Amino acid sequence: MCDDDAGIGRRTLFVTGAAAALTLSSVSFASAADRQQTRTVRGTLPPGSPDFVYLPVEVPSGVGELRVAYTYDRPAVPAGTAGNALDIGIFDERGTELGGRGFRGWSGGARTEFFLRADDATPGYLPGPVRSGTWHIALGPYTVAPQGLTYEITITLTYGEPGTAVEPVYPPDRAKGRGRDWYRGDCHLHSWYSDGRRTPAEIGALARAAGLDFVNSSEHNTHSAHAHWADVAGDDLLVMLGEEVTTRNGHVVAIGTDPGTFVDWRYRARDNRYGRFARQIRKAGGLVVPAHPHATCIGCNWKFGFGEADAIEVWNGPWTPDDEMALADWDSMLVASVRGEGREAGRDWIPAMGSSDAHRAPDAVGHPQTVVLADDLTREAIQEGIRAGRSYVAESAAVSLSLTASGGRGAHAGVGERLEVGRDTPVTVRLEVSGAPRCVVRFVTDQGVLHTSAPLPVAGSGAVEWRTTPSYAAYVRAELRHEAALGPLPGPMAAFTNPVFLGAR
Template identity: 80%
Template sequence: MCEDDHGNAMARRALFVTGAAAALTLGSVSFSNGPAAEAASNQETKTVRGTLPIGSPDFVYLPVEVPHGVREIKVAYTYEKPSVPAGTMGNALDIGIFDERGTELGGRGFRGWSGGARTEFFLRGDDATPGYIPGPLRPGTWHIALGPYTVAPQGLPYEVTITLTYGEPGVVAQPTYPPSRAKGRGRDWYRGDCHLHSWYSDGRRTPAEIAALARAAGLDFINTSEHNTHSSHAHWADQAGDDLLIMLGEEVTTRNGHVLALGTDPGTFVDWRYRARDNRFGKYARQIRRAGGLVVPAHPHATCIGCGWKFGFGEADAVEVWNGPFTPDDEVSLAEWDNTLVAAVRSGRDWIPAMGNSDAHRDPDPIGTPQTVVLADDLTREAIQAGIRAGRSYVAESKLVSLTFTASGPKGEHAGIGERLRVDKDTPVTLRLEATGVPRCTIRFVTDQGVLFTSAPLPVSGSGTAEWQTTAAYAAYARAELRHEVAVGPLPGALAAFTNPIFLGAPGEQE
């Protein structure tokens, strides 16, 4: 085993470039010229140590010169986690790897990322650690990517150990992917959860476990969304079936917020190594769409470091308003989304539909809490995406909750969720909500003026109906919420369900 110390040079160089660059490349690690040099053990190991100072770049690359004849690359790392005062960030260090094709943005050389979920990983031609991409181990300069997520005031001492195993390469398997359609029921309401994590990123469940839980939750479709890797795409085919559509995607996890690439083509990787100030997000949003996916900012007001959405909503096809069990940051996201509806009415621009997902990682995180219920022409990737993009959907806390929400005029005019009821601005409009599975919940109708109607609590049977009359002059749109009981205080109870809006009147008529 050989050891290198990058500590002092790293610290000086990092401090020099931090203000001008988002990444730093260290000195390279070299191995022998092939298996002959290590014939006795058929392996060669080197360890690198260094310290990242506070204020380090977002990404630090450690070049590794990989010779011919390598069968397996294994990387293990550790770092110190000193105690810090309350309110001060401690050390957290992510890791991944790029092959000889380089680290340029766009990810041509991307071979895997585990963030902070693992302390070691391996790659071979025929297999790799979950989160990493098996395939040829070609000679050249590879790069281990270190991501100092947070750095303590004392700095971040780290140690990286690289082991090369020589020998005949494993056979590279041809990946298979789940089909883009399931049996379906024709035009109907389909239930889905589009934000899920397996052991291919920082989750703890296998694809088989997730698929079983999705079926138990009454879901018709799911979307894979591992952090910054597409490595799971080739491991879902045997979990799909006539009763479950499995779409493929990624949770693009930047330092300025997370975005779901929802339903992209198999094998699509979307880079995450940029911030809002870099003005690069639009490029990758367009890449998601070219790959057949939707751009969905996730948990925009989450309080974890780097989770708050800073890129704006100009590129969004939908927004994840409700993420997991309903919490105060979801309440903020709901209010902000409602503000975007008001702005869309005022400007005449397109509006952004809302959705909800579980973001489930491990037990006891429930899959399908919440779930987005989409009116789609069939159970296919394209039809589900079309329903989400059009806002023909509502969000429910479980499979037990079902609702219908309509607007009608006096001459038989009719519109459903995500649609527009085209009536004169002074024509009476009747809003009607029918719900089941929501015992003791109240129904609220929300417009561009705020909450204008609240029902009495529904009976313990959980079924009920509410009607309210308005006009397009009084309400430019209306959406419905079902809220649980609240014991005390002026705040509303947690959501049981909410709908996307129905717009009233002709576009621009309210101005």
């Protein structure tokens, strides 16, 4: 074993194409005199460290397995002050270039050690040969205490013949489906391939129990789970592949990218790199969906703007005040859209969706879920329905909605559609509900809440109608709320729809 000091004084500052990062002195190994060699590196990062710190490791030829373990101190800090949190990942000899080919895995703060071999790797990491060259252990000092962050990294190389690489098998792009119908899905889920505690098989079983038709793999900053969902998919469950791109200025879920697509996350809003990777998601066949835009965790609040968004995750997990804020912001965007503001050519509004962001028990898969009108249960059809806003969000499969607007000479439209009638044409808006006992229906327009129903019966089914004109309401969307606990405040959400637009464009 050899001990090295990689303190902050032994460093090089460089730019990866986005945020500045710190490179430490490299760790070298002698040629293989022993079957196994280990090096230990210690150092301290001060408050204000760059987002990423790279430790170069010179890997000689003949290595069959690379293993890394790390620890860091967690000193007591004053109330309201962030303590130490250190993420970790690795890039191979192909380098750390932003969006490059060198990425080999990321576990954030979920694991204290990992390994890579040709035939296997720790969840979160990509199996493959351990080729000779300069590898980089990537450290992400998420937060650093006022006392600094002292770390220890142990690298172990095991020499020998590499195992046989396994060709990845991915889930199919389609399931059996029911033709054009409403399909239920959860597009933001975490397994043990990032910081979740469930296997893909366990998530699949929970998804089926929750009445879901589709899910999306969305691990933090890694696509390593893509090759582990094929056995979970089936005629009754479509599994799409993606990633939760977890930057320091917000998270974005890539929904339904091509298998094996990796999306880099090493940038902030000020680096002007987000648009490049949003376009990469779409080029790989995916949707760009900013997640939990008002979440309160450090780095979770969305700061990139919504110009690249295909949809917005307005509802994330159990309904909380930050979801209420996201809903209000999204509604303000709808108001701006009917004034023709803020959207690029070809798109005049951004649909809403919801997902569970489930990580472990007791997180409920499918709470909430996005219910999409799609031509079939295929990746392309589900994405097209989400993109078009032909969807609503419900707390469970027990809740079903049907929102329609009708007027003029038999014209009618549903969620995500436009009722093309004159400005003063009487319009009837109707919401049919099942599975929502004692819930209240609210019709929301560009003027705000214009109609609130009496509570639905205990049986949970009913229909509510309201009449308006396009000159009075440019759009109508519906909310289904549980009974309020505090006076005039609305109760928790049971379901809400995307809007129906009223009148000619």
